[in-house]
Structures are given as C-alpha cells and as structure tokens.
Amino acid sequence: MPTSHRLVLPRLVELGAGAIAQIAPMLASLGCHRPLIVTDRMMVELAYVARLTEPLEAAGIEYAVFADTQPEPTESSIMAGVEMLRQGLSSGEFDCLIALGGGSPIDSAKAIGVLGSFGGQMRDYKVPRDVSEAGLPLIAIPTTAGTGSEVTRFTIITDDQTDEKMLCAGTAFMPVAALVDFDLTMSVPPRVTADTGIDALTHAIEAYVSRKANLYSDQQALAAMRLIAPNLRTAYHHPEDRAAREAMMLGAHLAGVAFSNASVALVHGMSRPIGAFFHVPHGLSNAMLLPTVTEFSIPSAAERYADCAKAMGVAEAGEDIDMANQRLLAELTALNEELQVPTPAEFGIAEADFMSHLTVMAEQAQASGSPSNNPRQPTIDEMVALYRKVWEARTPGVVA
Missing domain, CATH: 3.40.50.1970 (Rossmann fold)
Structure with missing residues (x-):
C-alpha cells in the first residue's frame, strides 16, 4: 500500500x-x-x-x-x-x-x-x-x-x-x-561561499539518500545538485558572477526544501558536535566529513549515490554504478581541495582534545536522530572510527 x-x-x-x-x-x-x-x-x-x-x-x-x-x-x-x-x-x-x-x-x-x-x-x-x-x-x-x-x-x-x-x-x-x-x-567572501555551498550540497545529497526520502524531496534534491555542483567553484573563484550566485541561491533553497521534508543523515549528525566542541562553522564541519561519511554509506545505497553523481554532472547518465560512485568520491575530495577545506588539525584543533571527545561526539550525534536516517546506520564505535579517519585525512587546505 x-x-x-x-x-x-x-x-x-x-x-x-x-x-x-x-x-x-x-x-x-x-x-x-x-x-x-x-x-x-x-x-x-x-x-x-x-x-x-x-x-x-x-x-x-x-x-x-x-x-x-x-x-x-x-x-x-x-x-x-x-x-x-x-x-x-x-x-x-x-x-x-x-x-x-x-x-x-x-x-x-x-x-x-x-x-x-x-x-x-x-x-x-x-x-x-x-x-x-x-x-x-x-x-x-x-x-x-x-x-x-x-x-x-x-x-x-x-x-x-x-x-x-x-x-x-x-x-x-x-x-x-x-x-x-x-x-x-554578492558580497559574501570566498570562505563563506565555500562553506555554505558545501553545506547546501550536503543537504541535497543527504536528503536524497535519507531513509525518509520521498518522491517530492527527491525532485528538489536532484534539482539542487544540478544547480549547486556546476556553480559552486565559479561562485568561489568569481564572486561577482551573478548567474553563478543566482544558481547557488536557488540550489540552496531547493536543498532546504528537500531536507526539511526528508531529513538529513549521518554527515549532519556527526557535524554538529564538531561545531559545538571546537567552534567549527557548520558548513565547514560538514565539508570535513562529507567524503569520509559518503564512502562509508555508499554500500547501503549505491544506486542512490550514483544518481547523485549523475545529477552533479560528474558521471554519465548510463554509467556503471560502481564507477559513478568512484567519480562521486573523487569529486567530493577534489572539491574540498579546490575550496581549501582544512582538516580538523589544520583548522587548529589539538589532537589530544579531539581524541578525548570522540565518544561523547558520537553519542551526541546518535542522540540527535540524524544518523538513524542514514542508509547505512552506524554504531557508536563506527562513528568513533569515522571521526578518527577524518582526523587522519590529509587533504591540503588552509583557512582563508
């Protein structure tokens, strides 16, 4: 029924x-x-x-x-x-x-x-x-x-x-x-453009793969990805580009509609504690997590993530699911590099401080309910392992 x-x-x-x-x-x-x-x-x-x-x-x-x-x-x-x-x-x-x-x-x-x-x-x-x-x-x-x-x-x-x-x-x-x-x-600086833009992209992706996704939210999420992915780099490098700014604003708006009616998932669940404990802006903590969490989640929603790659224009319409997902992960990593997304260490977080908060961050993420919307539902130990993997990432980047 x-x-x-x-x-x-x-x-x-x-x-x-x-x-x-x-x-x-x-x-x-x-x-x-x-x-x-x-x-x-x-x-x-x-x-x-x-x-x-x-x-x-x-x-x-x-x-x-x-x-x-x-x-x-x-x-x-x-x-x-x-x-x-x-x-x-x-x-x-x-x-x-x-x-x-x-x-x-x-x-x-x-x-x-x-x-x-x-x-x-x-x-x-x-x-x-x-x-x-x-x-x-x-x-x-x-x-x-x-x-x-x-x-x-x-x-x-x-x-x-x-x-x-x-x-x-x-x-x-x-x-x-x-x-x-x-x-x-139009006057938003590049760092904010990057962080908010990746936040919007995360909204669209998570809404599409969420266990609460529906026909309505799917259409908004896919449309948002089609707008955000080709225009984020342009808005970052050329902030005066009105067409890129307009596309980003509409994309972020549609992504908001999508996740409000389908909910976000594991990236957001794990992102909020990083922001709370270490004062990392929300979009930036999402960006730090997005490639690692996506790689963890793909096995449970491979076709859906492949759809994301195709909507973003990094995979062809008829491309093999596995190849499309490889292209998606490569794009998310490349986007972080080009937009100079720092690792937690590069942001200035001390390793001992980060490691001492792993369990409580995972527990707070779980309590928020967002990880339960993820296609692959993690345990506390798996979230701790994901936080460790994000810490160990060595994506080049500096805070602009």
Whole structure:
C-alpha cells in the first residue's frame, strides 16, 4: 500500500533579484504590521539592515531591531532577544518576526519566536519532541546560499551547559514566508561561499539518500545538485558572477526544501558536535566529513549515490554504478581541495582534545536522530572510527 508523506513549506516565497524590496507588501499579505527584526552586527555594518528598513519606513511600518545574534548560536546568545520579544508582545509592540542573515540569525529568530511565545528552555524543545505549536509569524531573508533555513522546520541551538548542539524540529520553526534575493549574496567572501555551498550540497545529497526520502524531496534534491555542483567553484573563484550566485541561491533553497521534508543523515549528525566542541562553522564541519561519511554509506545505497553523481554532472547518465560512485568520491575530495577545506588539525584543533571527545561526539550525534536516517546506520564505535579517519585525512587546505 502506498505511503503518504506530509510536506511542510512556507506559505509565501518571493524569489529573485530585488526580492527584499517586497517586504512591505509581503507583511501586508500576511496581516502583519509590527515586526521585530532579528539579525547580526555584520548585517548592520554592511547596510543590509538599511536595505530592509528603508521600504518599511516608506510604507509607514514601525519596527525594532535585535542585532546581537551570534554565529553558531547558543541559548545564552538569544536570551536578550527573547526578553525583547516577550516585552514587545505584552505591550502589543510586535506581531511578527523578520530574520535577516545567514543560518545563524535565522535559526536564532526561530528559537526566539518559540521561547518568547511559549517560554521554557531550549532543551525543552529538542528532538524527539515535535514542536507543532502555532507560534509568531516569521519572515526569513537569507543572505547566504547554504543553510536553506528559510524553508526548513528545524533550528539548531547550542546548550551552554553541555556544549550539545540541540536539533529542534516542528512546524513551529517553519517560516511563514521567505524573501530569497541572490543580490544579498554578492558580497559574501570566498570562505563563506565555500562553506555554505558545501553545506547546501550536503543537504541535497543527504536528503536524497535519507531513509525518509520521498518522491517530492527527491525532485528538489536532484534539482539542487544540478544547480549547486556546476556553480559552486565559479561562485568561489568569481564572486561577482551573478548567474553563478543566482544558481547557488536557488540550489540552496531547493536543498532546504528537500531536507526539511526528508531529513538529513549521518554527515549532519556527526557535524554538529564538531561545531559545538571546537567552534567549527557548520558548513565547514560538514565539508570535513562529507567524503569520509559518503564512502562509508555508499554500500547501503549505491544506486542512490550514483544518481547523485549523475545529477552533479560528474558521471554519465548510463554509467556503471560502481564507477559513478568512484567519480562521486573523487569529486567530493577534489572539491574540498579546490575550496581549501582544512582538516580538523589544520583548522587548529589539538589532537589530544579531539581524541578525548570522540565518544561523547558520537553519542551526541546518535542522540540527535540524524544518523538513524542514514542508509547505512552506524554504531557508536563506527562513528568513533569515522571521526578518527577524518582526523587522519590529509587533504591540503588552509583557512582563508
């Protein structure tokens, strides 16, 4: 008997160059009038906040700004925003949130919305809980082509007490609308372009091989790979290339749709603890893991991984499955080399420190639930072995 799949998507998406200028009519269509803008200091300095507030002011829309979100957000880093929202809700000052920035400000805004509306601590909302409460409307405006957070029902916040990157999931974290404007990515530096781009590619690959994959997510994942793989190097080496930037932004967006409706797998499960313990940016820790984890996983989903190679354009349509997968592994390794992805040691992590955390990282990865979506489900010992293999990798690279 066929199995149905529930799809969760934003209500509205404005897509394309100049989309940010449509914020006022977007708010009007949602019946929202008093936003709290959640962003970071870099967005203020780069005048991206001004690009957002100018059309709001022209439309006579009052707003406030919380610009103190941090990279790889922790619960303590968002509490000032939570308090600002609570006070504004009690006084009738706010009726929605606008998140502007990369994955960290958008993830922060999702968490601020839930904690500000429903109270408690972030650990109260982590998986396996399904957070389905109808929270404050959130409009997400991404400025990087990577996380796809504008179309996902997930947020990731670190527990300050345990250094655990908590995965929180449910419709309460899904933005009601998104403005996806590739113009906002034109000034993104090469290191961020590389890390967020590999993050998006990982989303697409993992969504396609996930045990929760479905016909809908498959189409989004394959389309995302077709867009990201031929354009990532161009966007990295030639950041002014508008066609490459547009393709990357759409690819990241579709990859977000794919994994939000199919879930990520082992790469992400093992990546979050590296970020939590050693402060490695999320996309970069994904990149460190992607070739090794893919090699581990291929035997359990060889045909699916071969499809990925073909969608990425590194294998021919009729090519033998084994050869296609060899080409996939070669491409992932070559991509890391060209985009100067460092090993953990090259990033600056001390070997003794890394090795002392192997078991707890594997346990936290397992607890997140993501490894259970992997086509080849690992034991704790196998994840420890994979972490060791990633440490021993000697892919050339430096942090740019």
